[in-house]
Amino acid sequence: MARSLADQLLELPEGSAAWLRMRTEDYFDVVRAIFDVFAPKKTLDSIYVTCTLPAHSIQNALQVLEVPTDHIWFVDCISQIMMSTAERDEHTILVESPTMLENIMLKVDYLIRHSQRERTDLIVIDSINSLSIHNNMKILNEFLHILVNNLRSKNAYTLIFSMEEYENDEVRNIMNLVCDQMISAREA
Amino acid sequence: MPQGKSEPAADRDRCVTGVEGLDSILSGGIPRGNTVLVTGSVGTGKTSLSVEFLIHGARTGENSLYISVTESSEKLIQNLVRYEYFEPRLVKEGRLIFIDLPLIYHRLGLEKMEFDSQDVTILTKVIVDLVREMRTKRLVIDSVTSVCYRLKEPEKIRQFILDLGTALSGLGCTTLLVSEISPSADRYSLFGVEEAIADGIVIMSNYERRGDLLRTLQVVKMRGTTHSRAKYVLDLTPVGVLLVPLLKGGSVTAG
Numbered sequence: 001m002a003r004s005l006a007d008q009l010l011e012l013p014e015g016s017a018a019w020l021r022m023r024t025e026d027y028f029d030v031v032r033a034i035f036d037v038f039a040p041k042k043t044l045d046s047i048y049v050t051c052t053l054p055a056h057s058i059q060n061a062l063q064v065l066e067v068p069t070d071h072i073w074f075v076d077c078i079s080q081i082m083m084s085t086a087e088r089d090e091h092t093i094l095v096e097s098p099t100m101l102e103n104i105m106l107k108v109d110y111l112i113r114h115s116q117r118e119r120t121d122l123i124v125i126d127s128i129n130s131l132s133i134h135n136n137m138k139i140l141n142e143f144l145h146i147l148v149n150n151l152r153s154k155n156a157y158t159l160i161f162s163m164e165e166y167e168n169d170e171v172r173n174i175m176n177l178v179c180d181q182m183i184s185a186r187e188a
Numbered sequence: 189m190p191q192g193k194s195e196p197a198a199d200r201d202r203c204v205t206g207v208e209g210l211d212s213i214l215s216g217g218i219p220r221g222n223t224v225l226v227t228g229s230v231g232t233g234k235t236s237l238s239v240e241f242l243i244h245g246a247r248t249g250e251n252s253l254y255i256s257v258t259e260s261s262e263k264l265i266q267n268l269v270r271y272e273y274f275e276p277r278l279v280k281e282g283r284l285i286f287i288d289l290p291l292i293y294h295r296l297g298l299e300k301m302e303f304d305s306q307d308v309t310i311l312t313k314v315i316v317d318l319v320r321e322m323r324t325k326r327l328v329i330d331s332v333t334s335v336c337y338r339l340k341e342p343e344k345i346r347q348f349i350l351d352l353g354t355a356l357s358g359l360g361c362t363t364l365l366v367s368e369i370s371p372s373a374d375r376y377s378l379f380g381v382e383e384a385i386a387d388g389i390v391i392m393s394n395y396e397r398r399g400d401l402l403r404t405l406q407v408v409k410m411r412g413t414t415h416s417r418a419k420y421v422l423d424l425t426p427v428g429v430l431l432v433p434l435l436k437g438g439s440v441t442a443g
Contacts, residue, residue, distance in 0.1 A: 102421035
């Protein structure tokens with residue numbers, strides 16, 4: 001499945017935003033497809049916005065999958081609200097809470113400016129479901145609209161994760177509105 | 189200094205601040221020669237914004253001068269090292285100059301706590317002479333509030349800012365006057381006079397939303413240009429001040 005999903009991702013044009021639907025059990029295949037195949041093949045710098053798990057948990061998972069993390073930076077919106085005493089890591093920037101949506105945009109902007117100019121950027125939002133727990137739909141809609149359009153203007157790829165089990169009509173409406181296309185990991 | 193007359197945007201040369209978001213808010217930058225009040229409570233980013241404005245000027249070949257009233261220049265320069273856009277050569281080459289105002293007070297014998305009208309005239313003349321001699325195109329006085337404390341009376345404050353602004357504008361110098369106010373203040377400057385005379389007002393504040401504290405920036409007035417009056421959220425990063433719009437769906441009334 002990872003290979004087939006990676007092939008679909010490789011078809012995406014620069015500056016596109018995709019709604020990446022998956023079941024929880026597909027998560028590791030999706031991560032492998034993105035960071036082990038798609039991003040290296042396209043020579044992308046990746047910014048992983050995590051609103052579900054602390055960045056170090058994702059980093060551990062990537063290590064287990066033997067995925068190189070040299071070109072992956074994290075915007076971690078979870079560690080501080082969990083009051084976890086995470087060690088300082090040059091590849092991780094903390095945002096106090098997933099409710100500070102403007103700060104997420106600012107940290108992504110900072111990492112893009114900080115990254116190597118010759119490389120295109122890939123921004124992964126994990127996940128719309130977690131963001132919808134912490135924010136009302138009106139502000140979430142506004143946030144994604146501004147973020148995706150801003151990233152599009154920079155020719156960056158945006159992938160927004162959505163766990164099928166936790167989707168509702170409001171989430172589906174937002175994703176239909178802001179994303180150019182939907183990719184289903186289950187069907188890959 | 190222009191007195192209330194708002195020219196069409198295309199008619200005024202711009203002083204590009206180098207803060208991308210702010211230049212966009214101001215339709216290209218601060219109209220050259222304007223005197224702008226940068227006001228806010230402690231920790232809102234006034235000094236960072238002002239210093240970035242100067243560094244950008246120095247990097248683009250404009251002589252830039254920072255007059256420090258409260259913090260020592262030496263300490264300030266040490267803090268600049270962490271910024272990626274700061275180049276120490278700008279200081280060495282004299283393109284970016286830091287001066288401590290207390291040293292000027294000392295040399296002029298102006299160490300008293302309250303200035304009379306003659307002292308105000310002397311202080312204004314010294315600053316204008318510095319700008320003229322150094323061919324300064326960008327000036328920051330941080331903070332003008334500390335200077336105003338010694339002027340006490342609104343008339344003297346008015347005279348100081350008006351005379352200074354008029355002279356500096358004549359020299360083509362764009363000036364930021366950093367002003368300190370308390371977080372609960374219902375006006376833009378401590379004495380209420382500075383805001384009426386300045387060509388522009390940029391407010392920097394802390395905005396609390398459901399327990400989250402966001403740093404914000406808002407341009408409420410800028411003569412000589414059209415500009416956004418919306419509130420923006422800012423971040424102080426090693427690559428400079430970054431701005432994004434404040435999300436309006438997050439207001440209390442919107443739930």
